[in-house]
Amino acid sequence: MTTTTNPWIENLPVYEPGRPIEDLARALGFDYHEIIKVASNENELGPSPKAIAAMHAAAREMHRYPDGACHSLKTKLAARLDLGPNNLAFGAGSNELIELLGHIYLSPRAGMVVSEGAFAVYRLVAALFNAPATIAPMKHFGHDPDALLAALTPETRLLIICNPNNPTGTTLAPETLDRLLDATPPHILAVLDEAYQEYLPPPLRPDLLRHIRAGRENLLLLRTFSKIHGLAGLRIGYAIGHEKVIAALNRVRQPFNVSAMAAAAAAAALDDDEHLARTRRANDEGHRYFADQLPRLAGGLDYVPSHANFLLVKTGRGREVFDALQRRKIIVRPMDGYNLPDWIRITIGTPEQNRAIIAALREILTR
Ligand SMILES: Cc1ncc(COP(=O)(O)O)c(C=O)c1O
The missing domain is CATH 3.40.640.10 (Type I PLP-dependent aspartate aminotransferase-like (Major domain))
Structure with missing residues (x-):
C-alpha cells in the first residue's frame, strides 16, 4: 500500500533557499566562520x-x-x-x-x-x-x-x-x-x-x-x-x-x-532606531561601493539599480559563478529559478564582505 497524496502536490516545485553556511562548510570542509553568506538578504550587521x-x-x-x-x-x-x-x-x-x-x-x-x-x-x-x-x-x-x-x-x-x-x-x-x-x-x-x-x-x-x-x-x-x-x-x-x-x-x-x-x-x-540607522548607512555605503566597482569588472558588469539590501548582477553563467564563489567561501544566490540564468543576486554586506565579494568576482571573471 502506498499513501495517496493530493495529485497537485506530486509536482509541486520546491523553494530553493539560500544555501545554509553549515551546508557549505560540511560539503567543502570549510570553517563556518570563514564563510560569507550573502544569499538571503539578511542583515549582515546581525540582530539588534x-x-x-x-x-x-x-x-x-x-x-x-x-x-x-x-x-x-x-x-x-x-x-x-x-x-x-x-x-x-x-x-x-x-x-x-x-x-x-x-x-x-x-x-x-x-x-x-x-x-x-x-x-x-x-x-x-x-x-x-x-x-x-x-x-x-x-x-x-x-x-x-x-x-x-x-x-x-x-x-x-x-x-x-x-x-x-x-x-x-x-x-x-x-x-x-x-x-x-x-x-x-x-x-x-x-x-x-x-x-x-x-x-x-x-x-x-x-x-x-x-x-x-x-x-x-x-x-x-x-x-x-x-x-x-x-x-x-x-x-x-x-x-x-x-x-x-x-x-x-x-x-x-x-x-x-x-x-x-x-x-x-x-x-x-522596534525600539532600536540606532540599529536601523546603522544598517541603512552600511547598506547605502555598500550600494555606492558596488556601483563604483561593478562597472570595472570584466569590461563592466550590468546590474539592476536597487532600493533594497541586495543587487541583481549580470555575471553571465550565474550557476557557474555561484559555484566558483562557493569555492572561495562566498554564498550568493543563483537566479536560474527566476529564469535569469546569467544573473546572480548578492546581498549587500559589511564593507569587508563587499570587498571580498568584488575581489572574488574579479578573480573568477578575468580567468
Ligand atoms: C519580498 C519578500 N517577501 C517575503 C519574504 C519572506 O520573509 P520572511 O518569511 O522571513 O518574513 C521575503 C524573503 O526573502 C521576501 O524577499
Whole structure:
C-alpha cells in the first residue's frame, strides 16, 4: 500500500533557499566562520543588541506557551503605526502569512495575479492550493502596473505587488502605486509585500498606512522582522490590514504560530532606531561601493539599480559563478529559478564582505 497524496502536490516545485553556511562548510570542509553568506538578504550587521537582550530575558520563560495574540507586541506596533490592534496579525515570517492568505482566498477557481519576476513564494503558494496564478510580464525588471491590471480576471482574488521587489530590487513610485491601487477592483485583495520597505529613501516610501486608517478593505501590507531588523532566524512577520481581513488571518492561523521568543525580540527591535540607522548607512555605503566597482569588472558588469539590501548582477553563467564563489567561501544566490540564468543576486554586506565579494568576482571573471 502506498499513501495517496493530493495529485497537485506530486509536482509541486520546491523553494530553493539560500544555501545554509553549515551546508557549505560540511560539503567543502570549510570553517563556518570563514564563510560569507550573502544569499538571503539578511542583515549582515546581525540582530539588534536590544533584541538579543530581550531573547536572553525571554529564555527563562520558555516553558510557557506564547500569548497567541502577541498582545504586547501588537499593542506596541499598533501605537507606532497609529492603527488599532485589530489591524495587525502576526505570522512565523511573512512567508507564513502568504500561505495563510492561500487558505482564505485561493482555490482551483480563485487565483492570484503576480509579476513574472516577483518573489517566488507567491507562485508556490498558488500551486500549493491548486489555484491559478496569472503571470504578468515586467518592464525593466520592475512591476508593470498596466500588465498587472490587464491580467486580472473574474477569478482573481489576490493581486501581488512586492515593493521593493525581490530579486530585482525595483520599486514603484508612490504615485504609480496609488494609481495601481485605485484601479484595483474592490473584490480583489491587493497584497503589498513590503519586506524591504525600511530600506527605501523617504521620497520613495509610499504611505499606504493611510489607506488602512481610512478603512480600505482590499489592501493588505506584509512586513517582516527578517530583513532590516536582522531576525530572520526567529521567523516573525506581520500583516497590516482591514479588521475583517485580519480576523480571517486569525481564524486560519495555528493558535501559537509565533514563538514567545520571536515576539519578545521583535518588540525590543522596534525600539532600536540606532540599529536601523546603522544598517541603512552600511547598506547605502555598500550600494555606492558596488556601483563604483561593478562597472570595472570584466569590461563592466550590468546590474539592476536597487532600493533594497541586495543587487541583481549580470555575471553571465550565474550557476557557474555561484559555484566558483562557493569555492572561495562566498554564498550568493543563483537566479536560474527566476529564469535569469546569467544573473546572480548578492546581498549587500559589511564593507569587508563587499570587498571580498568584488575581489572574488574579479578573480573568477578575468580567468
Ligand atoms: C519580498 C519578500 N517577501 C517575503 C519574504 C519572506 O520573509 P520572511 O518569511 O522571513 O518574513 C521575503 C524573503 O526573502 C521576501 O524577499
